[in-house]
Amino acid sequence: MGKPGGGVGAAAAGARRTRLSRRHREWIAAGLFIAPDALGLALFVGLPMVLSVVLSFFQVSGFGSYEFVGLGNYARMVDDPLFWDSMRTTAVYVIVLVPTLFVVSLGLGLLVRQRIPAVGFFRTLFFLPYVISLVVVGVLWRFMLDDQVGVVNKSLRAMGFEGHSWLGDPSTALYSVIAVFVWVMMGYYMIIFLAGLQEIPREYYEAARIDGAGPWTQFRTITWPLLRPTSFFVLLMSTVAAITGGFELIFVITEGGPANSTSLAIFYIYQQAFIFGEYGYASAMGTALVLVMIACSAVIFKVTRGGRFDDGS
Incomplete structure (x- = not known):
């Protein structure tokens, strides 16, 4: 014979799991909606900005050669x-x-x-x-x-x-x-x-x-x-x-x-x-x-x- 109130406790635990599952689904849905814009920003804004900062430490010739000059461009x-x-x-x-x-x-x-x-x-x-x-x-x-x-x-x-x-x-x-x-x-x-x-x-x-x-x-x-x-x-x-x-x-x-x-x-x-x-x-x-x-x-x-x-x- 089960403990008194065991059925109520199991139902409450199941309800909590349902709520958590619903919350997780909402987070997943939100992430899926945000992902395309976030990916676009990372690829077309974030990455070029990082590469621009890196490039600022180099002297680039017209023939595509790169020479590290440190803060030389900033001093210039x-x-x-x-x-x-x-x-x-x-x-x-x-x-x-x-x-x-x-x-x-x-x-x-x-x-x-x-x-x-x-x-x-x-x-x-x-x-x-x-x-x-x-x-x-x-x-x-x-x-x-x-x-x-x-x-x-x-x-x-x-x-x-x-x-x-x-x-x-x-x-x-x-x-x-x-x-x-x-x-x-x-x-x-x-x-x-x-x-x-x-x-x-x-x-x-x-x-x-x-x-x-x-x-x-x-x-x-x-x-x-x-x-x-x-x-x-x-x-x-x-x-x-x-x-x-x-x-x-x-x-x-x-x-x-x-x-x-x-x-x-x-x-x-x-x-x-x-x-x-x-x-x-x-x-x-x-x-x-x-x-x-x-x-x-x-x-x-x-x-x-x-x-x-x-x-x-």
């Missing part, structure tokens, strides 16, 4: 004035572009959230430039900003103003590229902000209006604090896009000129690698640029996610 980078010029240009590019893109995208997100006629049309209109290839955008704006036949200068002259060499003047070329990049990307980040805005319960705004809060107070005390996760994503992605994603526009619109005024670090790395065949040196600069992006990401995380989600944090 420190003494290279053109590299530091490109880093300064990149810094200006990021410092001007990221806040401008952030403010414009947030403003558009707040605008298209309103219940206004044809709001769906305006959302599509603002998002449309993002789906166009950057190469096509570059060719289009290079023609539009042309000194003589560009539509921008023609419009200015029609209004009685003098035209300007937007891409030929070192003082305006970089800012012209920034304006084009903002035009391309603002629709994408508008959608991101719109998604974040729609996650904020409308009851908060109704309660604030009952308390007599105006639009600015509502934005400062409700919208801005609760948008911090979205702001973190937008700032991070736009910073990375500014540092690495400006290559196509620079290559098509200005080719780094005039007088290297638009030669971003990513463009200078491209020149060293694929024009001059300095793959080891380019890898060293690429490694340094990745470290800069990691540092920028840490600062953005600290600023946007370090505090509590309330005003004054």
Whole structure:
């Protein structure tokens, strides 16, 4: 005769085994879903990054020979004035572009959230430039900003103003590229902000209006604090896009000129690698640029996610 309660104990043990088995199946299913992306990242992102770091310690000749130089490429980078010029240009590019893109995208997100006629049309209109290839955008704006036949200068002259060499003047070329990049990307980040805005319960705004809060107070005390996760994503992605994603526009619109005024670090790395065949040196600069992006990401995380989600944090 079995022990009293033995059947209950066996049933409980069986239920625990069932739960554990279900949990294991969920972990296996999650792993199978993640595996393709993880494998792709490891093969096409992680492995090239590791090989780039290794390559940065070698001097690679045009005939494919490798000579170990240790930190020689990094020492050369420190003494290279053109590299530091490109880093300064990149810094200006990021410092001007990221806040401008952030403010414009947030403003558009707040605008298209309103219940206004044809709001769906305006959302599509603002998002449309993002789906166009950057190469096509570059060719289009290079023609539009042309000194003589560009539509921008023609419009200015029609209004009685003098035209300007937007891409030929070192003082305006970089800012012209920034304006084009903002035009391309603002629709994408508008959608991101719109998604974040729609996650904020409308009851908060109704309660604030009952308390007599105006639009600015509502934005400062409700919208801005609760948008911090979205702001973190937008700032991070736009910073990375500014540092690495400006290559196509620079290559098509200005080719780094005039007088290297638009030669971003990513463009200078491209020149060293694929024009001059300095793959080891380019890898060293690429490694340094990745470290800069990691540092920028840490600062953005600290600023946007370090505090509590309330005003004054």
